[in-house]
Amino acid sequence: MVLTFNPDTVSVSSGHHIGGRFVDLPGEEIVVLRPSDGRPMGTITDGGAAAVDRAVAAAKDALARSGWAGMAPRDRAKILFAFAAKIEEKAEYLGRVEAMGSSRLISGTVTGDAVRTAGVVRYFAEYCDKLEGIVTATKAGTLSYTRRQPYGIAGAIVPWNFPMITAAWKFAPALAAGNAVVMKTSELTPHSLLALAECAAEAGLPAGLLNVVNGWGHTTGAAIVAHPEIGIISFTGSTQTGAAIMALAAHSGIKPVVLELGGKSPQIVTQNPGEMDAIATRVANAFMVNAGQVCTLASRLIVQRSVADELIDRVLAKTRAIKPGPTWDETTTFAPVISAKQFDRIDALVQQSVADGATVLTGASRLDGPNQGNFYAPTLLADVGRDTTGFIQEFFGPVMSVTPYDEIEEAIAEAQHPIYGLSASIHTQDLKLAMKVADAVEAGMVWVNQHGRDPEFTYTAGGWKGSGFGKDMGRAGIEEFTRQKAVWINTL
Numbered sequence: 129m130v131l132t133f134n135p136d137t138v139s140v141s142s143g144h145h146i147g148g149r150f151v152d153l154p155g156e157e158i159v160v161l162r163p164s165d166g167r168p169m170g171t172i173t174d175g176g177a178a179a180v181d182r183a184v185a186a187a188k189d190a191l192a193r194s195g196w197a198g199m200a201p202r203d204r205a206k207i208l209f210a211f212a213a214k215i216e217e218k219a220e221y222l223g224r225v226e227a228m229g230s231s232r233l234i235s236g237t238v239t240g241d242a243v244r245t246a247g248v249v250r251y252f253a254e255y256c257d258k259l260e261g262i263v264t265a266t267k268a269g270t271l272s273y274t275r276r277q278p279y280g281i282a283g284a285i286v287p288w289n290f291p292m293i294t295a296a297w298k299f300a301p302a303l304a305a306g307n308a309v310v311m312k313t314s315e316l317t318p319h320s321l322l323a324l325a326e327c328a329a330e331a332g333l334p335a336g337l338l339n340v341v342n343g344w345g346h347t348t349g350a351a352i353v354a355h356p357e358i359g360i361i362s363f364t365g366s367t368q369t370g371a372a373i374m375a376l377a378a379h380s381g382i383k384p385v386v387l388e389l390g391g392k393s394p395q396i397v398t399q400n401p402g403e404m405d406a407i408a409t410r411v412a413n414a415f416m417v418n419a420g421q422v423c424t425l426a427s428r429l430i431v432q433r434s435v436a437d438e439l440i441d442r443v444l445a446k447t448r449a450i451k452p453g454p455t456w457d458e459t460t461t462f463a464p465v466i467s468a469k470q471f472d473r474i475d476a477l478v479q480q481s482v483a484d485g486a487t488v489l490t491g492a493s494r495l496d497g498p499n500q501g502n503f504y505a506p507t508l509l510a511d512v513g514r515d516t517t518g519f520i521q522e523f524f525g526p527v528m529s530v531t532p533y534d535e536i537e538e539a540i541a542e543a544q545h546p547i548y549g550l551s552a553s554i555h556t557q558d559l560k561l562a563m564k565v566a567d568a569v570e571a572g573m574v575w576v577n578q579h580g581r582d583p584e585f586t587y588t589a590g591g592w593k594g595s596g597f598g599k600d601m602g603r604a605g606i607e608e609f610t611r612q613k614a615v616w617i618n619t620l
């Protein structure tokens with residue numbers, strides 16, 4: 129299957145997707161650029177409160193007309209299965225749009241992201257008739273039971289790093305639980321989510337159950353959070369924005385928020401005789417994948433001193449073996465960062481780390497090679513002090529610090545972060561040690577002998593501390609979009 133394509137031949141739709149169709153509304157124009165070459169891909173408008181009001185009205189109307197929340201669960205599932213099938217049918221187009229507009233590589237978007245997005249929809253469709261309550265112990269003549277009910281309209285706001293999959297982690301469980309959805313795309317990568325909303329309409333999802341609005345965070349995003357008829361907000365993005373959303377939700381009628389926020393995740397490597405090359409591949413991939421624009425990015429390597437030099441040499445060799453290039457070329461292995469602004473932010477943080485005393489082992493500059501696009505070189509830093517920028521701040525780029533340790537207690541102490549607690553990993557053959565580290569690290573997700581999620585849908589995603597609270601995916605991921613009701617019946 130040839131995946132490479134000419135981006136100038138792929139067209140995208142740019143309105144808001146409200147009430148089952150594309151709608152143009154007045155608003156500030158936002159030009160969306162392709163990160164691989166900086167050329168325009170399309171335009172959207174900042175919908176603001178007017179677009180959100182219209183989407184909420186469409187959602188309310190759809191819930192009333194379709195009876196979505198009260199529908200037999202298998203019937204709801206049937207419609208979501210059709211939605212998943214439509215996504216698969218259009219996987220090539222969706223994968224191309226994703227690759228054009230984001231840092232995702234075409235080698236992974238058609239057969240990976242698009243198919244996985246369909247899988248997420250199908251996974252939650254299967255939950256439609258498996259949301260159960262309990263009957264509690266009560267005195268004779270009474271019956272008490274709990275049930276899970278939807279919120280009505282769920283609001284969702286997503287970032288740009290995995291635009292389709294992150295969105296599906298929210299709209300699929302919200303819909304399966306019986307809600308309607310009003311969600312905002314990232315202003316940097318709106319088109320693939322808009323195309324997914326079109327798939328939903330084509331598959332027969334009642335019009336108005338999935339609405340996608342475009343715009344800036346402080347206008348359209350804030351209007352979703354503040355809307356009195358939206359019952360819950362599920363957000364993925366930076367810790368700073370998460371805090372603003374939590375405050376706004378508290379001041380606009382009290383509504384629950386699910387916050388999937390930033391990270392500064394450690395990966396610990398112990399002595400592993402005979403395995404170093406395989407480990408170096410995993411370690412290098414864990415900070416270079418998607419050009420480091422992954423919330424769970426392994427940005428801090430903590431390695432046993434006796435193998436540190438060998439591992440670093442092997443990882444450095446892997447950083448030299450990358451093939452940067454346009455995201456629409458199937459031979460590209462290293463992506464650009466999403467925007468010139470994000471490129472400058474990464475570079476400023478790296479230069480600040482150096483000013484604070486960090487030693488550059490490689491990178492710390494624009495990548496030689498592609499003369500267009502925002503390509504930042506894979507960067508390894510040593511001597512990063514715990515109280516400096518390099519340790520504290522999330523870079524969200526292909527940058528990793530390296531710190532040697534002698535005793536595992538030292539490694540555990542080094543792994544703890546003052547702000548973040550999203551994820552951590554340990555590469556070791558010693559299971560006892562692995563379990564000790566898994567117990568001790570302050571993180572919502574831990575991996576042993578890998579770093580980063582597996583495609584399995586059952587693994588819940590979510591952080592601790594400044595990395596947020598609440599879960600995406602797994603059973604917990606759909607339960608977030610339900611609220612529990614306790615019913616008491618007195619039969620006497």
Ligand code: NAD
Binds near residue numbers: 370372424589
């Ligand atoms: P961001 O916080 O700048 O923006 C995320 C979304 O929030 C965008 O759609 C933006 O328009 C919107 N937004 C911004 N300000 C808002 C406001 N005041 N009110 C409402 N909405 C607002 O994040 P980003 O730069 O798009 O994404 C990168 C960040 O996302 C990183 O910190 C990364 O770690 C995090 N992230 C976390 C996870 C996770 O699962 N924990 C996954 C992916 C990305």
